[in-house]
Amino acid sequence: MIRTFSNRWLLQRMGGTPPAAWLVSRARFLATTNAVKAETESSTKDEPSQAELLHEFARMPVERIRNFSIIAHVDHGKSTLADRLLELTGAIARNGGQNQVLDSLQVERERGITVKAQTASIFHRHKGQLYLLNLIDTPGHVDFSNEVSRSLAACDGVVLLVDACHGVQAQTVANYHLAKQRHLAVVPVLNKIDIKHANPDQVCQDMKLLFDIDPDQVLRVSAKLGTGVAQVLERIIEVVPPPQVQRESDFRALIFDSWFDKYRGALNLIYVLNGRLEQNQDIQSLATKKVYPVKSISVLRPAECSVPDLSAGQVGLIACNMRNSKESIVGDTIHLKNQAASAAGSYRPQQPLVFAGVFPADQSKHVALRSAIDKMILNDSAVTVKVDSSPALGQGWRLGFLGLLHMEVFCQRLEQEHGAEPIITAPSVTYRLVLSNPKMIRQQGRDTMDISNAALFPEPNSVKEYFEPLVLGTIITPTEYVGQVIGLCVERRGLQQSSVNIDETRVLMKYVLPLSEIILDFHDRLKSLSSGYASFSYEDHGYHPSHLVRLDIHLNGKPVEELCRIVHASKAVGVARQMVLKLRELIPKQMVQIAIQACVGSKVLARETIKAYRKDVTAKLYGGDVTRRMKLLKQQAEGKKKMRMFANIRVPHETFINVLKR
Numbered sequence: 217m218i219r220t221f222s223n224r225w226l227l228q229r230m231g232g233t234p235p236a237a238w239l240v241s242r243a244r245f246l247a248t249t250n251a252v253k254a255e256t257e258s259s260t261k262d263e264p265s266q267a268e269l270l271h272e273f274a275r276m277p278v279e280r281i282r283n284f285s286i287i288a289h290v291d292h293g294k295s296t297l298a299d300r301l302l303e304l305t306g307a308i309a310r311n312g313g314q315n316q317v318l319d320s321l322q323v324e325r326e327r328g329i330t331v332k333a334q335t336a337s338i339f340h341r342h343k344g345q346l347y348l349l350n351l352i353d354t355p356g357h358v359d360f361s362n363e364v365s366r367s368l369a370a371c372d373g374v375v376l377l378v379d380a381c382h383g384v385q386a387q388t389v390a391n392y393h394l395a396k397q398r399h400l401a402v403v404p405v406l407n408k409i410d411i412k413h414a415n416p417d418q419v420c421q422d423m424k425l426l427f428d429i430d431p432d433q434v435l436r437v438s439a440k441l442g443t444g445v446a447q448v449l450e451r452i453i454e455v456v457p458p459p460q461v462q463r464e465s466d467f468r469a470l471i472f473d474s475w476f477d478k479y480r481g482a483l484n485l486i487y488v489l490n491g492r493l494e495q496n497q498d499i500q501s502l503a504t505k506k507v508y509p510v511k512s513i514s515v516l517r518p519a520e521c522s523v524p525d526l527s528a529g530q531v532g533l534i535a536c537n538m539r540n541s542k543e544s545i546v547g548d549t550i551h552l553k554n555q556a557a558s559a560a561g562s563y564r565p566q567q568p569l570v571f572a573g574v575f576p577a578d579q580s581k582h583v584a585l586r587s588a589i590d591k592m593i594l595n596d597s598a599v600t601v602k603v604d605s606s607p608a609l610g611q612g613w614r615l616g617f618l619g620l621l622h623m624e625v626f627c628q629r630l631e632q633e634h635g636a637e638p639i640i641t642a643p644s645v646t647y648r649l650v651l652s653n654p655k656m657i658r659q660q661g662r663d664t665m666d667i668s669n670a671a672l673f674p675e676p677n678s679v680k681e682y683f684e685p686l687v688l689g690t691i692i693t694p695t696e697y698v699g700q701v702i703g704l705c706v707e708r709r710g711l712q713q714s715s716v717n718i719d720e721t722r723v724l725m726k727y728v729l730p731l732s733e734i735i736l737d738f739h740d741r742l743k744s745l746s747s748g749y750a751s752f753s754y755e756d757h758g759y760h761p762s763h764l765v766r767l768d769i770h771l772n773g774k775p776v777e778e779l780c781r782i783v784h785a786s787k788a789v790g791v792a793r794q795m796v797l798k799l800r801e802l803i804p805k806q807m808v809q810i811a812i813q814a815c816v817g818s819k820v821l822a823r824e825t826i827k828a829y830r831k832d833v834t835a836k837l838y839g840g841d842v843t844r845r846m847k848l849l850k851q852q853a854e855g856k857k858k859m860r861m862f863a864n865i866r867v868p869h870e871t872f873i874n875v876l877k878r
């Protein structure tokens with residue numbers, strides 16, 4: 217409320233005739249205040265209050281609910297569009313000073329990318345009727361595509377956002393197909409039309425060619441300036457169908473996200489498919505069969521607002537005393553206690569592709585790190601965990617991720633949100649071996665073995681066939697970089713499947729590539745050789761026979777288990793060279809000479825030597841006979857020979873960590 221004091225009261229307080237300047241500034245102040253007052257009143261006149269909206273929420277019929285996600289390639293403006301939609305519908309204040317409101321994690325703000333899908337329930341009046349729209353802002357990077365599939369399980373439509381400057385990119389294609397697989401309605405939107413060199417007509421043609429979308433149906437907006445955003449809301453209401461749910465039957469809901477709260481335990485974001493849920497009712501998990509009392513129900517607007525119940529078609533957050541983070545399973549179905557129910561959704565987390573060891577820097581922090589990992593996994597259902605141990609790093613876990621960025625973000629969140637300081641080993645993929653003699657291997661009785669830890673790689677004579685994981689990559693690049701892109705794919709053992717000209721300036725290529733060749737730096741190389749214009753996304757393409765070898769590192773003839781790696785035979789020499797050079801830098805000089813060898817079986821592929829310290833034993837001699845000097849040097853050489861025979865090289869703990877780390 218704006219409070220103004222009357223002129224008479226102020227003049228009494230001033231005790232005399234006011235100066236002219238005071239009168240002018242007072243008049244200006246009142247004019248501004250009244251303008252603000254009028255604006256506030258007019259903007260709020262038609263808008264229901266928060267309490268009224270929540271009251272409407274409870275009574276909202278299914279026909280007036282729309283559940284949709286915003287999907288796009290990285291940086292095409294999803295979160296910015298979500299901001300405008302939230303502002304337009306009054307969920308957040310206009311020009312509240314914060315951009316990308318739904319990117320609330322520290323890691324998202326620091327990196328400027330969305331890593332976690334976020335939900336917000338908004339209200340919008342359309343043709344005199346109030347509608348409830350459940351919006352999900354999804355990430356655009358391929359490593360977080362699990363978040364997109366998870367979100368789509370709770371939606372009936374998508375806003376397919378495309379940058380009017382950069383046009384359709386690899387992740388646009390991938391996300392569009394994800395939506396189509398689920399038969400979701402698509403609202404095509406071109407963003408960033410305010411940019412001078414935007415080419416909306418060309419991008420519309422590309423969308424026609426790739427997705428068969430009628431250019432007249434594509435909305436043109438500027439999420440940054442807010443131009444055309446109101447139309448997006450109208451189109452969502454018209455195109456996206458209301459949820460196909462039944463309110464009259466027994467309660468059943470899909471858990472499609474969860475996170476841990478210090479005070480309330482695991483919180484579950486649910487999409488209600490059937491019936492109604494009220495506070496204090498008892499719910500049961502279909503997966504674990506455990507029963508929980510519903511302690512609180514709320515909706516995200518995007519801040520939490522308490523509501524008494526949730527009905528079919530609605531999305532809401534429930535707290536139900538789940539203390540153990542393992543009890544809350546994304547993709548699980550909940551129903552009322554003692555009522556039979558079938559699985560609510562077809563959502564299944566994606567299989568991890570990249571594996572890395574995670575170890576506590578200090579073994580006394582083992583329990584704390586385990587608990588931090590458990591809480592993080594609750595919020596990131598794509599990550600898998602297995603117990604692992606390493607002679608150099610102690611007890612730890614082998615975690616599976618969808619890609620390298622996913623792994624980096626997970627570890628950064630472990631540090632930032634849970635104060636953990638883990639050591640992360642170099643990422644690897646899971647190879648599959650067909651064994652010729654399963655009895656020789658620990659996993660007796662099975663003739664195949666999945667392996668991501670090189671230390672467990674069996675002897676070649678017990679393996680019949682090796683398989684490695686492949687991906688089907690989609691690359692969209694400007695034509696002038698096609699040569700370099702093909703060169704990179706060939707260098708990474710890629711096989712071209714197709715190449716299509718999207719228009720005169722851009723080409724879409726499909727390549728089958730070994731996963732091990734892309735996890736580290738493929739994306740960075742692609743970006744740098746195409747001046748940032750090429751984009752890449754990939755999907756799992758199964759296993760393919762391969763020629764794999766185990767590359768061992770020997771220090772003075774002794775194999776060091778922690779440093780071995782599984783590599784493709786054609787890459788063994790290159791990796792061997794890199795490893796020995798890196799180790800030469802990392803292992804400190806010692807009293808004896810150290811030979812670093814990289815071998816496959818008994819064959820040495822690369823060798824480097826770290827020279828011993830050379831103590832100047834002749835330093836104390838001042839002049840004297842040359843034979844005296846020679847005698848001292850000879851004695852030193854004899855001593856070193858003995859040391860080399862008996863010496864055990866001390867490799868500092870950090871050396872292993874630094875070699876294992878990227």
Ligand SMILES: Nc1nc2c(ncn2[C@@H]2O[C@H](COP(=O)(O)OP(=O)(O)OP(=O)(O)O)[C@@H](O)[C@H]2O)c(=O)[nH]1
Pocket residue numbers: 288289290291292293294295296297316328329330331354355356357407408409410411437438439440441
């Ligand atoms: N000029 C202009 N810039 C925009 C517009 N929309 C978004 N941007 C800018 O584009 C950049 C990326 O926007 P985001 O909203 O973070 O994109 P995003 O798609 O959510 O990104 P990820 O979630 O990381 O994939 C930001 O710098 C925005 O300010 C627009 O309409 N015009």
